[in-house]
Amino acid sequence: MRRLAHEPHAEVSVHIKPLRASLDNSGLAHIPPTPLPASSTVATRPVQGDTMAINLGDRVTVTEGEMREVLARFQPYWPSYLLTIEPAPFSGLRYTFAPFTGREAEPSRPEASYDDPALAHVWEADDPVEHKLRTGARTILREVFQQALLKWRDAAFVADLKAVIKDAPVRWQAYERELKATESAYAYLRTAEAGREWPAAVCRLVDAHNRLTAAATAFEERGRQIAYVNEKHLYADLGWAPALERAGHPEGRAWLVGGAYEGRYDAYLTDQVRRLIEQQQEFVARVGRLSGMPTT
Template identity: 30%
Template sequence: MPGTIPLKHPLDPGLPHRQEATEPAPPAPAPAVADLSAYHHPHFVRAEPGRHEGWTVYTFAPFTGREPEPEMPRAVYEDKTVTWEQRCALSSQYEAARITWSKARFRLQAHPLLRQAAPLWEAWTQAETDLQTVFKAFWQTSDGSWRAQLLRLTDAEQAAKQAAAAWDEIAAKLAKVADEHVRAAGEWEALELKDVAKEIGLDATQWWIDHISEYESTSYYRRRETPLVDHVTGEIGKQRERLREVAELAGDSGLDHRTLD
């Protein structure tokens, strides 16, 4: 059954929307008033005054997210019996429908991606922990065992980079659907990924997901490192620089720059 629920509720099919004039001052009233029922969105149920003056609450039948994006029929603009006020009301109705539809589509697209992402984030955090653990082990490694420990470090580095790359791949997909949702619903009405993840029992508050632009190519010929890969590359660089400093201070010619680069 359709219902009216406040907008900020994660599952709201009813959407409060302030009607504002988006066109020039209205022309003289038309001699006839159009019946707008033919122009309502198929999911439209009703429109009621909101709690605050000038606001309207639109209620729609549930969207699946598979429907085409709501768009006001072109015939509305061609119908001379539709008044300026009616056209504004229809425009607001379709804006509300688009926001509500976009939330349904966002959930439809994001839920399976979020489920795929959960184990990849766990794999990354474990790989990062392993990398830090191996590096800190140098503090307890004897001089004769440094080369063996370096082998362990390079293995941990490779595993961390692979885990970061796998994460960035799924993060890019999530960033894309999030960006599409914001474009359709607007920044003020858009859902956040962490809230959509919570709906399916996932805690995504610590997940590293940047804006979609951070995952796109910077040129036609070369792709920069993606966010988490760039982060772990920087951490690896800091660790290796520290090891080079120690090797130089110790006068260990066997651990030169070629070994640690």
């Protein structure tokens, strides 16, 4: 068992050992109080004088003695990545986890916990104490593994991004350079100097188009992989921009990455470049027709 945060004047140090349940005549398992580890402390808040209570959420409030038993029932399923449990500021509990890499096995509630008699449902009318203890332990089980899964999904998203980004920043920079070169070559056609060397100026624009297309295609190769990762982690809590930042590439927010859906990929960047080149080619051809200049 791990350390639970404590408040002043409410520290309890105890031990958890493996549980052994026996059934009474009612058929309900009654497990005697089991001490927690000496390193653990249970945080409590005073309620009505000297009475101590801990709110577990799900409309379950337990005494510090009952909390020992709740934790004892949860202890066999305590995952290695759960560091602490402590009361949340207003209600329920707060869990602290070790950082996930995203390469661990996906967190999930242990199958054995579903068949644990110390956790099995019992009606409150049949046994109010057992109902409270079991509900409290199941609440912790559910919350721990649900929250761990969310954190793991975020970490897996980041890890997968790191794996596919590779030289995407370099490729994007190359695309941006070629885009500027294309814009410059196209703008030059509107100058008087271009009129004196029109075929050569147009040829330079065509060369710029070819380099821009190659650069966009090169980035699109990485963009396709990034888009598939984004689709894979569509339901992660971590958004696109924060995931890129945690992956070490906050500049990636400026990348034009295509869309992926059910194995299909829409190439936004190369489509945009193709439309740009078509527009510029149409302009050059129109100028050539109106001025009598050659278009190539």
